[in-house]
Amino acid sequence: MSIKLVVFDMAGTTVKDENKVTQTFKNALKKHGYDVPDHIINPLMGYKKIVAITKMLHLYEADALKITPHLIDQIHETFVTLMIEYYQQADFLEALPNAESTLLALKKAGIQIGINTGFSKDIAEVIIKRLEWREKGVFDYLVCSDEVAEGRPNPGMINRLRQLASISEADEVAKVGDTEVDIREGQNAGCKYVIAVTTGAFTRAELEPYHPTHIIDNIAEVLNIVL
Numbered sequence: 001m002s003i004k005l006v007v008f009d010m011a012g013t014t015v016k017d018e019n020k021v022t023q024t025f026k027n028a029l030k031k032h033g034y035d036v037p038d039h040i041i042n043p044l045m046g047y048k049k050i051v052a053i054t055k056m057l058h059l060y061e062a063d064a065l066k067i068t069p070h071l072i073d074q075i076h077e078t079f080v081t082l083m084i085e086y087y088q089q090a091d092f093l094e095a096l097p098n099a100e101s102t103l104l105a106l107k108k109a110g111i112q113i114g115i116n117t118g119f120s121k122d123i124a125e126v127i128i129k130r131l132e133w134r135e136k137g138v139f140d141y142l143v144c145s146d147e148v149a150e151g152r153p154n155p156g157m158i159n160r161l162r163q164l165a166s167i168s169e170a171d172e173v174a175k176v177g178d179t180e181v182d183i184r185e186g187q188n189a190g191c192k193y194v195i196a197v198t199t200g201a202f203t204r205a206e207l208e209p210y211h212p213t214h215i216i217d218n219i220a221e222v223l224n225i226v227l
Contacts, residue, residue, distance in 0.1 A: 002172065003192060003226045005165045006106055007158055008139075009046070009177035010117040012200020014099040014219065015127060021045055022201075024086060025052070028079035032071070034060045042201045046118050046179030048151025050076055080120060087126040095131055096199055098220040103138040109227055113139040114161035118181075120146040141165060152181040155189035174226055176219070178202060183210040193225055 011017045022041050029036050036056055044052040053075050057067045087093060103113050117124050121144040133139055141164045148156035158175060167173060174193035175186030178200025186194035196212040197219055198204050207215050214225055 003111060003174050004172040005112045005114055005162065005167045006174045006176060006222065006226060007114040007116055007161055007186075007191075008099075008103065009179070009182050009200075010115060010119065010124065010127060011045070012178035013176060013182070013197055014096055014103070014115070015131070016094050016096050017200060020086060020090075021083070024082045025049070025079055028075055028082055029053070029056060029060075031078050032075050036060055043180060045201050046152055046177065046181035046185075048118050048145035049079055049120065051151055052118075053079070080123060083119070083123050084126050087123065087130060090130075093127070093130050096219060098218060100133075100136065100138050102219050102222055104136075105223055106226065107137070107140075111226065112141070112165045112167075114141045114143065114158075114165065115139045116143050116145075116157040116161060118145050118151060120144055153184035153188055155185055158185060158189040158191070174222075176222055180207075180210050183207070183212045186212070195222060195225060 008014050011021050022038055022045060025041055026036060034056065044055060050072060053072050061067050107113055124142060124144050128134060141161050143157045143160045145151035148160055150156050158173065162173060170190030171192040173191045174195060175191045176195045176197060178197050179202055183194055183196055193214065194212045195214045195216060196207040198217050204215055
């Protein structure tokens with residue numbers, strides 16, 4: 001069965017990151033008294049950020065009674081504020097090489113494009129606006145982690161994109177992302193292709209144990225897989 005919808009992640013997959021998401025996440029935790037090293041944060045960057053914060057607190061807060069919804073919300077609000085400020089003010093914000101041309105080539109071939117992300121909608125919209133992706137017509141649908149009951153690796157975002165695109169069969173969908181949870185999300189959603197890219201948080205060696213259908217170094221290779 002041919003692919004009718006390709007779902008792409010944002011930071012590290014289609015949007016150049018330069019580790020800014022990890023650093024912003026780290027700074028948000030630090031403002032609330034938690035100094036977490038990059039290597040602990042990086043693997044969690046594909047998760048819904050509320051979930052990632054909760055996981056961090058359970059590792060770095062000895063008093064479990066302090067891990068309250070209020071604290072988690074406070075840290076998340078700090079992260080969102082810092083992330084929006086960065087994306088609004090960054091002198092240089094760009095799509096990864098070949099990302100826009102790949103999405104446009106898929107659309108030209110009649111394939112619908114979905115964007116999903118562990119970011120909340122307010123952060124994602126700032127990125128979309130800065131990159132002028134609506135004006136360029138590079139995608140059809142956007143679903144963010146705060147628009148579904150559960151974020152990755154739950155397939156809720158992909159299922160929602162399937163509804164928006166009127167795609168009835170899971171094997172008519174391909175998922176493209178740069179993290180472990182991107183891969184597991186695609187697998188849980190039953191996607192025909194689960195394509196991991198090495199342009200983000202994980203190396204090829206780190207991606208291999210999660211058994212995506214493909215691992216690629218350049219997003220343009222999606223065209224050879226899907227078309």
